[in-house]
Each structure stands twice: as structure tokens, then as C-alpha cells.
Amino acid sequence: MTLIKSISGIRGTIGGAPGEGLSPLDVVKFSAAYGTWLQNRNNAKKLNVVLGRDARISGPLVRDLVSSTLRSLGINVIDLGLSTTPTVEMAVVMEKAHGGIILTASHNPKEWNALKLLNEKGEFISGADGSEVLSIAEQESFSFALVDDLGKSIQKEDYFEKHIEAILKLSYVDTDVIRKANFHIVVDAVNSTGGIVIPMLLEALGVKKISLIHCEPTGDFAHNPEPLPAHLTDLSKAIVEQKADVGITVDPDVDRLAMVCEDGSMFGEEYTLVAVADYVLSKNGGATVSNLSSTRALRDVTEKYGHKYYASAVGEVNVVEKMKEVNAVIGGEGNGGVILPELHYGRDALVGIAIFLTHLANTELKATQLRDSYPKYTISKNKIQLTPNIDVDGVLKDMSSKYAHEEVDQTDGVKIYFEKEWVHLRKSNTEPIIRVYSESENETKAVQLAEKIIDEINTLI
Secondary structure (H helix, E strand, O other): OOEEEEOOEEEEEEOOOEOOEEOHHHHHHHHHHHHHHHHHHOOOOOOEEEEEEOOOOOHHHHHHHHHHHHHHOOOEEEEEEEOOHHHHHHHHHHOOOOEEEEEOOOOOOOOEEEEEEEOOOOOEOOHHHHHHHHHHHHHOOOOOOOHHHOOOEEEOOOHHHHHHHHHHOOOOOOHHHHHHHOOEEEEEOOOOOHHHHHHHHHHHHOOOEEEEEOOOOOOOOOOOOOOOHHHOHHHHHHHHHHOOOEEEEEOOOOOOEEEEOOOOOEOOHHHHHHHHHHHHHHHOOOOEEEEOOOOOHHHHHHHHOOOOEEEEOOOHHHHHHHHHHHOOOEEEEOOOEEEOOOOOOOOOHHHHHHHHHHHHHHHOOOHHHHHHOOOOOEEEEEEEEOOOOOOHHHHHHHHHHHOOOOEEEOOOOEEEEEOOEEEEEEEOOOOOEEEEEEEEOOHHHHHHHHHHHHHHHHHHO
């Protein structure tokens, strides 16, 4: 059993003893801590919290526990039922709510679930706020409401429509050109809520030929829910067999987007953001942001349009903070996460789909041709196992000094740029390792760069 208490929420496997897995007692304790934090933040006035969940088998049980706990504190719960992370984020703002909780363990397997915590802006709470929630939970400093002051549960089931309506109003989305392209699209929503909302979106965009696999929202995932190539063999096969134009897949809470080409090959999660940003920049120039471990291709595309690219520390909260700082027009993460500030500051696969299809239709290219039009890079992900007594910070400092003649970014660990290559070194917060991510023009060169850096670090050690 696993229970991870972090500043962004609580995540764990269902079952086990309290404090060891995500037990009912843990769900209640952290829901109460979050509700109490909201009351402290808002001087205990009557509060509203938006609640939504993915289709995990444990979802109804966890929802009941969270909803009852918040209502026991005197907080009203606006329950969206089956939803997505970006839909809940938008609903917080639309409802003028004081916060939100999404019940999802993202790409983790079905035995996992989690409470993702939002502030009044519909954005993930900050590190400082998360620490405060954890402290309240540790101290169990809750005070529940008297019977006359209990909160209410309000059911709202129209937020998918509202989310799609907001996307259709964007200037970057052209339903006419998508309709004329006459796309045949295959969707794999890994048996979660994407199976409900993505067909709704595609129909609203004018797509007539839609084939669905693994789209029943049972929560019994047909394959590993992380949208990686090894898990998408069914989708690739269906695209080729049905002679479809493109495949779409998302994770269970629909904030990560991966596209598959007409020949069954991967468009590449790293290139989802690149393609969407390319179209946005062609219509509205400005800065872009991704995290330090994302592909250089976004920087290349941004500079092609004469604009500035910025890198943030790893983590959606950090990407959003940097985007606000530089007034970015588009940003996100290399795991298929697209953040469009005009809509909201959160990774949103639905807006990614709408803009990607508009872009693909306008180019009149096949998906493989569009992919091949971008700079070709490959990322290699490695790690160095360390003994606990090694000074990891000292090692990273030494590597930074060694390559001081290159472009070095120390925002989050050490990232060293070598013309069209880079290596990113980060220490893990949970185990004695250094993560070594490298990128080059092909896999062989990316691996060679990583091996070179790893050898140098081992020499230092």
C-alpha cells in the first residue's frame, strides 16, 4: 500500500491501514484539512467548493467521503459528478467558488486515487499553501459545523457543455475548416471521462467520422492509463485498420493529450504542445513557456516567429507562475499538457484537441507530415543511484561550474545547453538519485550525451 502526502494533494492506493494506503480515514482527514484551510483563508464565511472525479472504480466512494466531510465543516459542495481536471478548474471560476477538488490519480493505475486541490482561481494550490494544508492535517485542527450550519450538496451536470462552448468561442478554433477536412478520428479514452467529453467535443467541432475504443467510463482501464507508445498499441492498430486520419488519446483526467498519426506512429507527447503553440504563435505572437525537461522544439518554433521562449521549474504550478510572469500566450509541459491562458491556467487536453485539429486542417497535411515539419529531437531519461551520504547539491554545483562556459540554467537543478542539445540534472525529493534527462537530434546522440554526463558525475563522486 502507498500513501503520498504532498503539497499538491494526497495520492495513494485504495485500501490498507490508515496512513499506509488511501483509507477512508485518510480521505476524511485531508478533506477536513483542505476545508479548514479554505475557512482560514476566507475568514470562515460560507464557502462553495467544486468537486469532480474521473471514472475510477473508487471514485463514488471517495466522492461521498470528501463531500460529506466538506459539508460537515459547513461548506457547500458543487458536485459535477464525472468530470475532468480542466473542467473542474474552469467551473471554480465560473461558479465564483472558493476552491475545488478533483478526485483523480491522473495516469496512475486503477488501484490509485487522489485529491487534487485547487484555489479560488481554479489553479493548483501553491507549495506554501500545500504545506499549510499538510500542517492542519497533521495537527487535526478541525472544527465541524453544528447541525443547522451543515453545508449543502448541489448537483451540476452541464459543465462539459460549458467547457466546450468556451473552447468554440476561441479565435484559434475554426469549426468550418475542421468540418471541411472530413477527418476520421479514433479515440482511446482509457475507460474514463474522456470517453464522454471527447466525442461531444469532436461533434461540436464538426467531425462526422468518430470511432471509439476503450471509451466506456467504467474505470476498469483497458491498458496502463499513461498515454505512452507502449500502451497505445490498440489505438495504433485501429487507426491503420480503419484508415483513419488521426488518433486521440488522453489520461483518465483529460489534462494530458497524445496524438497518433495515420500510419499508427506516435505524433509524440512532446510535440503536442509544439504543434498547438505553432498555430497559436502564427495568429498571436508572444512568449512561450515549458518546463526545463521539455523538448527544445518549442524554443525553436517560438524563435522562428521572433518571440522569446522561457523555461520553468518542473511542475504545472511552476509553469503557470512563469507564464504569468512573462505574459506567455501559450505554455505547458512535454507530457502532452497544453495551457492556454485565454481559456484558463491549467493543462487542458480538450483545448489542445480543438487547436491541433484546426492547425492540421489548415495545413492540409497528413499527421505524419505535420510532425516531420518540426525540428526532430529525442529525449533520453536516465538516473544515477547514489548513497545517502553523497552531497547531491555539491555534485550539481560542481557540474554547473564545469560547464560555466556553456548556457547553464539553475532554476531547477542544473540544465546545460550545447547548441542543439541539452542535459537536465535534478535531484529526487524522495530517493537518493540524480535524474539525468538529455535531448539531441536522435536517440543515439541523446543516450551518448547522457552517458558522458553520467560518467563525469561518477568521477566526481
